[in-house]
Amino acid sequence: MALTLEQVATLAGVSRSTVSRVVNDHPNVNAETREAVWGVIHEHGFHPNNAARTLASRRSQMIGLVIPQALSTVFSDPYFPILIQGIAAACEEQEYYLMLSLVRAQSPTTFRRLVGGGHLDGVIVASALATDPFVDRLLIENFPFVLIGRSLSEAPITTIDADNVHGATMATQHLLRLGYKRIATISGPQDMVAGMDRLEGFRVALRAAGTTPPPEYVQEGDWSEWSGQRGMSTLLSLASLPQAVFIASDAMAIGALKVIRSAGMQVPGDIALVSFDDIPLASSLETPLTTVRQPIHQLGYTAASVLIDRLRNSDRGGEATATRIVLPTELVVRASCGQQSRFATAQRQPDARDSHTRHIKGGTPQPEPVHG
Known part of the structure; x- marks a missing residue:
């Protein structure tokens, strides 16, 4: 015994x-x-x-996941279940428990309920807002946390992010190389750093090509399918229709596809699409999406692993050092962009989910110290 x-x-x-x-x-x-x-x-x-x-x-062996998003977005966007699976996998390996909190109201009461009383050892904050009072309070209270996303704060914050700017740049460059001139975008929300970064990547590619999109070619969404429908409806109402659209999430692209088909148009025949995320559904649609793959599961797994390592290092008397980890993105080429034949077949690689898929890779993960 x-x-x-x-x-x-x-x-x-x-x-x-x-x-x-x-x-x-x-x-x-x-x-x-x-x-x-x-x-x-x-x-x-x-x-x-x-x-x-x-x-x-004096640890509870429990960390919290805080998602500052509306309930409708969290439960309708496939990004979050995959992210949570990655976090949960790391917690299980490290014998930690995970508590999920959907925080919309950034009040002191909400903060005290989550991090007061010793119920949580640390927190993962997903979907970084450009200005986030919750993160500010975590910093003031010196409460251990990791941010999934890029931070705009000058404070030393440990962040785990995908390379959103480069991913969006790759997607837009792909459309430019295919010969499209009138390229629009349905961006992510501009109060969220990922939305800002993907819009910036879109603009970077167009600036490098010597062009600037007219204001009406930039429609803002909120990551939801419905906002993709709204954005595409606006684009299709313009006198000068775009030839191609970069859409900042697959969920929004699915909404955009529905509007295009309802208008009696075809993808990519009448309008080409490239999106972002590579959720499982992206490869199985009637018109499979060309999309930027970000390592969603790995983002969650890495965030939890880094936070738990930080907690254990603190227990051993070590000092917490803020780091910035950027995971690479890659462009997965499928049917929605059109004109794939312009690319050399030697570059084609098989994809486990779709035999008609080609990958254009980005960079490599870059952990680096963050100095306060």
Whole structure:
């Protein structure tokens, strides 16, 4: 039978608290004592449970995921379930629990409810807002957190992000290389950094090509399918129709496709589309989407892993160092952009979800320190 914490302490000739410090890798334990405790543990098969770890480290073994989005967006956008799966996978590996909170009202009461009382050891904040009072409070309170997305703050914040600017630039350059001149966009929300970055990537590509889109060619969405429908309806009402549209999320692109078909038009025959995310549905639509693949699952997994590593490093007396990790994006070419034959077939690579897919890769992950 496996021993209890108290029995390990008795056999090793130390106190219960000393066993707890050894199990949690606390630095203030001498080598001889550490060796004695681990000797008993290995000999008798002691397995410290989460409750024991919690008592020893004053940790709850629970992190929170805060999503500052409307409920309708979170539950309708396939991005979030994939992100949560990645976070949950890392938590399971590290023996942590995950609590989900959908925060829309940024009030002090909401903040205290989430991070007060010792219920959470740390927080992952998804979908970074350009200005976020919740993140500001986390900084003021020095509460451990990781941000999924790029931060506009000058404060030292650990962030995990996909390369949104480069991904959007690749997508727009692809349309330009295919010969399209009148290129519009349905952007993400401009109060969110990812929406800002993808719009900037679109503009970067057009500026490099010596062109600027007219204001009516830039329609703002909110990541939802409905906003894609609204944006495409506006574009199709213009006197000068765009030949191609870069849409900042697959969910919005699906809405745009519905409007185009309802108008009796074809994709890519009448209007070409390129989008962003590469959700599973993107490859199985009647017209498969050319889209920028961001590593959604890896974003979540990395964010949780980095946060838990930071918590454990703090328990060992280490200092928290803010880092910025940028994961690469790649363009996945399918039917919605049209004129694929202009590209050399030697570049084609098989895709597990779609045999008619080609990849144009971006850069490599770039972790770097953030200095306050």
